[in-house]
Amino acid sequence: MDVRVSITTSSKTTLRAMRITSKGQVTIPQHLRERYGLMPETEVEFIEVGGEIVLRRAGAHSKDRAEELVNRLTGTGQGTMSTDEIIAMMRGYDA
Secondary structure, three states: OEEEEEEEEOOEEEEEEEEOOOOOOOOOOHHHHHHOOOOOOOOEEEEEEOOEEEEEEOOOOOOOHHHHHHHHHOOOOOOOOOHHHHHHHHHOOOO
C-alpha cells in the first residue's frame, strides 16, 4: 500500500511517497527525525485533520493562551487578602 505523506514546515509543503510495511510501519526520513527531535522510543500520535493524517509528538496538543497563563500564574500569589477583600478594594469600597 502506498501512502502520500505531506510534510509542512515554514509554509513549504513537500510530498514524498512512502510505503507502509506489512507490519504497518513507515520510516520517517532522517532529516525530519533530526529536525524535530524524534529519537528512538519517542512516543508519537496520529490524528486526523481535514481528511489527512498528522503525526505529532504524543501529548503535544496546543494549549490556548488562557490555559498557558493560568498554568504559569498558579501558585505565584503572595497576598494575604481574601477574595472578598480584593473585590471590595477593586470596587473602591471602604473596608
